[in-house]
Amino acid sequence: MNWLLSIIYLVVFPGILFVLGFAFFAEWLDRKVYARVQRRVGPPFLQPLADFIKLSSKEDVVPEKADNAIFTAAPIISLAAILAAFLYVPVVTATALHVFEGDLIVALYLLTIPTLALFLGGWFSGNLFGQSGAMRVASLLFSYEVPFFLALLAPALMAGTWSMSGIVVYLYGNPLAFVVTIGAFFIAVISLQGKLERLPFDIPDAETEIVGGPMSEYSGRRLALFRLARDAEMVVGAGLIAAVFLGGPWCPFISLDPGYIAWAVGAAFFILKTLIVLGLLILMKSAVARIRVDQMVNVAYKYLIPLALAQMLVVVLVKYMGWF
Amino acid sequence: MLESLVKWSRLKSPWILHFNSGSCNGCDIEILAALIPRLDAERFGVLLKGTPRHADVLVCTGPVTRQMKERLRRVYDQMPEPKFVVVVGQCGCSGGVYAGAYGVVGGIDKVIPVDAYIPGCPPRPDAILDGVVKLLAKIEKGGG
Ligand code: SF4
Numbered sequence: 322m323n324w325l326l327s328i329i330y331l332v333v334f335p336g337i338l339f340v341l342g343f344a345f346f347a348e349w350l351d352r353k354v355y356a357r358v359q360r361r362v363g364p365p366f367l368q369p370l371a372d373f374i375k376l377s378s379k380e381d382v383v384p385e386k387a388d389n390a391i392f393t394a395a396p397i398i399s400l401a402a403i404l405a406a407f408l409y410v411p412v413v414t415a416t417a418l419h420v421f422e423g424d425l426i427v428a429l430y431l432l433t434i435p436t437l438a439l440f441l442g443g444w445f446s447g448n449l450f451g452q453s454g455a456m457r458v459a460s461l462l463f464s465y466e467v468p469f470f471l472a473l474l475a476p477a478l479m480a481g482t483w484s485m486s487g488i489v490v491y492l493y494g495n496p497l498a499f500v501v502t503i504g505a506f507f508i509a510v511i512s513l514q515g516k517l518e519r520l521p522f523d524i525p526d527a528e529t530e531i532v533g534g535p536m537s538e539y540s541g542r543r544l545a546l547f548r549l550a551r552d553a554e555m556v557v558g559a560g561l562i563a564a565v566f567l568g569g570p571w572c573p574f575i576s577l578d579p580g581y582i583a584w585a586v587g588a589a590f591f592i593l594k595t596l597i598v599l600g601l602l603i604l605m606k607s608a609v610a611r612i613r614v615d616q617m618v619n620v621a622y623k624y625l626i627p628l629a630l631a632q633m634l635v636v637v638l639v640k641y642m643g644w645f
Numbered sequence: 646m647l648e649s650l651v652k653w654s655r656l657k658s659p660w661i662l663h664f665n666s667g668s669c670n671g672c673d674i675e676i677l678a679a680l681i682p683r684l685d686a687e688r689f690g691v692l693l694k695g696t697p698r699h700a701d702v703l704v705c706t707g708p709v710t711r712q713m714k715e716r717l718r719r720v721y722d723q724m725p726e727p728k729f730v731v732v733v734g735q736c737g738c739s740g741g742v743y744a745g746a747y748g749v750v751g752g753i754d755k756v757i758p759v760d761a762y763i764p765g766c767p768p769r770p771d772a773i774l775d776g777v778v779k780l781l782a783k784i785e786k787g788g789g
Contacts, residue, residue: 352687361685367657368690374654375701380725382698450696532695540698540725 327418335412335588337404343595344552345369351555351603358607369552376545384538386447395442396539396546399435403553406431409485410560411569412591413584415493416486423483428561429470435554436462436516442547443535454534457614458518464621465515465522468508471629475505476565478636485564492568499566501639505632506566508625510601513558515617517551519602521609522617556595559602563594655701655727656781658690662700662724666717666753667743668707672734672767676704679770686774689781697723702780703757708736708743709750721757729760731780733773738762 330336348369356363383389409424411417417424436458443455477483479498480491492498499506515522533539539547563569570587612620665673680686680693694700697720709717721730732753735741740751753759760783763776 356685356687359682361682362688363685364687364690365657371654371657371690374650375658378651378654379701379727382725533699536699537696538698544699 330418331408335407335591340404340407340553340556341549343556343592344549345373347556347559347599348548348552350599351606354600354603355607358604373545373549376540376548377542379541381542382540384447387538388445388447391441391445392538393543395438395445396543396550399438400546400550400553402431402434402438403550403557407557407560410557410564411486411489412560412564413570413588415489415570420484420486422487425473425477425483425485425488425565428485429473432516432554432558432561433462433466435550439535439547442539443537446535446538448538450531450533450537451535454531454537457531458535460614461515461518461522461617464618465512468621468625468629469512469516471626471633472505472509472512473565475502475629475632475636478633479640485561488565489569489571493571496568496571499568501636502566502632504635505629506562508629508632509562509566510598511605512621512625513562514602514605515621516558517555517602520606521612523611555599555602559598560591560595562598563591567594567597569594652785656785658692659702659729659777659781660692660694660700661702661704661777662694662697662720663704663706664717664720665706666708666713666737667710667749668734668736672706672737675767675770676706676733676773679773681770684770684774686777689778691777697721698725700724701728702777703728703730704733705730705737705753705759706733708740708746709753709756710748711750712748714750714756717753717756729780729784730757731761731763731776732759733763733768733776735764735766738764741766 332338346369349364349366352368353363383392406428408418409420409428440455440458440462443451443458446452476488476492476498479502480488482488482491514520531537536544536547560569570591572586572590663673663676678684680691697703701724703721703724705717721728730753732738736743737753740749743749744751750756761776761780763773765772768776
């Protein structure tokens, strides 16, 4: 029976199908809220699915100058890395499918792979716009990745473990601990916005400057996969933040009996918390305009990183005083 | 089953690319006016894309000048199949006031196949959206 449960966990819930479905939903939510903020009606509910099917059924074009192998592998690798990262996020109970000391770091590095894949895909697409977009992707990597890692260090220090499930177990015991790391939470959300290359950090695919950025030459099913990977990254990143800062499936009545009701309630709370993080990402996108590359480096190194370091100091002090 | 699903998706998600092959800019401004929040083309799934690789519908304006002929052809060839062309404005339909000028080849259909014509000088934004909806109806009936 156990292997059956594992397969269901891997493939259906909260594995691949759940993440992909949630990714479509997140894109719809993103576009709908964005439209409502601009006083528009917005796209219908099945719009992301229609886009995906339409793109997958289009002609398959590989530019003559592109490197076929890398050009094709980039979207697949980025989607695979994101789905792999989600296995370490605790969704139903405090322990994820696979737990080991340090899985937080592994998940963070897995979430970096899509950026590198985007860079390689853009670079080897043989298009000048793609290449300049790829250069922007690579140069921005350093400005959001550092604050993102530093911000996620705070809850890990707090819980004294490098495992996401360990952090969630700690939050089960001390639910109020999230108040201490609330600053790091917002830094993580802002850096995640940069990681996803959304407004105000959508510098790499600024369509008014360099047409489609690294995705200029992508079309058909490769583009569909890239878009899906980006949506999935949004969901997995938001879920990771929800788990590490907000306690993932933790809720006030977690000790429900029997077990499966507790599972359902836990999963519902995980989804709710992920939606809260997604809402923050979407509202940020609606409220701001694009900034320049140098401004982004400024934001990251002048504000986000010092704040993240200050946050770590607060955590160390709180730990030292023995308040938590 | 699969075919009707694909057709549904095509009807629901026409991404457009806007190309000016010699228009006086009147039609281009009206196209932008058709994409404003008030008319909200995104509720039909319409997105304006920057690159021909992403686009399904090429929205052309203006007569084709001799200089732009090759470029129009190339942009059209870069779009992946299935693709559709909508012409906005009298000039694109027939050459309009520029017909017969020494630097002008003629309407868009002298260079690439056209699926829908939206006449007017320039057409109103609602006429442009209406033309796109008519194109979608044509696709639904079986073209493409
Ligand atoms: S149809 Fe009229 S508005 Fe449009 S390009 Fe021709 S002259 Fe300009």
